[in-house]
Amino acid sequence: MDKPAILGGRRFFRKEIPFSRPTLPKTQRILKNISASMDSGMITNSKFVKKLEDKAAKYLNVKHCVAVTNCTSGLMLTFRALGLTGEVIVPSYTFPATVLAILWNGLKPVFVDIDPKAYNIDPACIESRINSRTSAIVAVYVYGNPPDINGLEKIAKASKLKLIFDAAHAFGSKYNGRFAGGFGDAEIFSLSPTKLITAGEGGLITTDNYELAKKLIMGRNYADPGDYNCRFIGLNARMPESCAILGIETLQDAERCIARRNKLARLYKLRLKEIPGIYFHKVEENSRCTFKDFSVYIEPKQFGLNRDGLAASLKAENIPTRYYFYPAVHKQIFFKKCYFRYKVHLPVTEKISGSILSLPIYSHMPEEDVEKICLALKRIYKFRKEIRKIQNG
Numbered sequence: 001m002d003k004p005a006i007l008g009g010r011r012f013f014r015k016e017i018p019f020s021r022p023t024l025p026k027t028q029r030i031l032k033n034i035s036a037s038m039d040s041g042m043i044t045n046s047k048f049v050k051k052l053e054d055k056a057a058k059y060l061n062v063k064h065c066v067a068v069t070n071c072t073s074g075l076m077l078t079f080r081a082l083g084l085t086g087e088v089i090v091p092s093y094t095f096p097a098t099v100l101a102i103l104w105n106g107l108k109p110v111f112v113d114i115d116p117k118a119y120n121i122d123p124a125c126i127e128s129r130i131n132s133r134t135s136a137i138v139a140v141y142v143y144g145n146p147p148d149i150n151g152l153e154k155i156a157k158a159s160k161l162k163l164i165f166d167a168a169h170a171f172g173s174k175y176n177g178r179f180a181g182g183f184g185d186a187e188i189f190s191l192s193p194t195k196l197i198t199a200g201e202g203g204l205i206t207t208d209n210y211e212l213a214k215k216l217i218m219g220r221n222y223a224d225p226g227d228y229n230c231r232f233i234g235l236n237a238r239m240p241e242s243c244a245i246l247g248i249e250t251l252q253d254a255e256r257c258i259a260r261r262n263k264l265a266r267l268y269k270l271r272l273k274e275i276p277g278i279y280f281h282k283v284e285e286n287s288r289c290t291f292k293d294f295s296v297y298i299e300p301k302q303f304g305l306n307r308d309g310l311a312a313s314l315k316a317e318n319i320p321t322r323y324y325f326y327p328a329v330h331k332q333i334f335f336k337k338c339y340f341r342y343k344v345h346l347p348v349t350e351k352i353s354g355s356i357l358s359l360p361i362y363s364h365m366p367e368e369d370v371e372k373i374c375l376a377l378k379r380i381y382k383f384r385k386e387i388r389k390i391q392n393g
């Protein structure tokens, strides 16, 4: 076997391969609808947005779907519309937007740990953090993998807390055979370019609660029902028609994209399980994960290199990686500047976050690339001692 590129061997890929790419429809169909929208003069929050909302609600089997500019504004608006106050329980193992939206509402995030198998919020860690100021639990579908929703619903019900899901990764995820979208008080999806279905930029809020949906529709338009007399602190989160047009087309492709990513994830696992020190997050039997990301946990002693050492070795092969999610939110600069900054004890979050490595995945990624990445990883493992030597020196 040739040496890994980091030791002077030939690179596995001549050019850097993509880490992620949106799977986009034929431009022909898009252009036809864009020109219809232009001709009508209605270029924001109109017919195509409504069509996207209807299609998404039908697909997810939920009563109401409200389109917004992105998942972050959707989270901000949902927290506002639900009237959250005081403290909100949230995992730190997430994309920062989950927590930023809490802070934009002047609420205090109370971080809880994740379970070490699925990397999702651990219901067992929640109860001790509930007090009279707590108003909600915000859970995340990490990589599109559903958290323990039954466990969360039980706690939320018993303590009369709102339950909201950051479902940014979860369009098409299933829990106990049911689509994400109808759980808790509301779920918020992202349609940004790195997510499975995309509108360029966009977000979808789903709920079975009619009153909430009405409030969200008003809220995305400054909370102005039409008389310029705003009813609460709304914002402008109207989705442009051009985004909705793209969203409608990518939504048609959702099942194929999810199936494809599951296939790629199975292939990754099949090939990588032979290598010591590489672990995968657990997807429950009755759940469906979208694999928005494919992240592996690197046990440094068993693998022989730590996460950073492996990432550098893969980079030399022209294989880009990311750290989803590192640093954990409570370790980020902005949180250290918060006035209420407090001591956070999250041993599982810190352990997983410190050793997580996300490998390339996107819906039309060739299987051949997965095979080559796995071969590159095996070669790096084989030469781990030599690599460690140069990395330490």
Ligand SMILES: *Cc1c(COP(=O)(O)O)cnc(C)c1O
Pocket: 070, 071, 072, 073, 094, 095, 097, 098, 140, 166, 168, 169, 189, 190, 191, 192, 202, 203
């Ligand atoms: C991408 C993402 C968001 C933010 O979504 P936008 O549409 O970019 O605002 C929020 N939460 C999670 C978990 C995400 O991955």
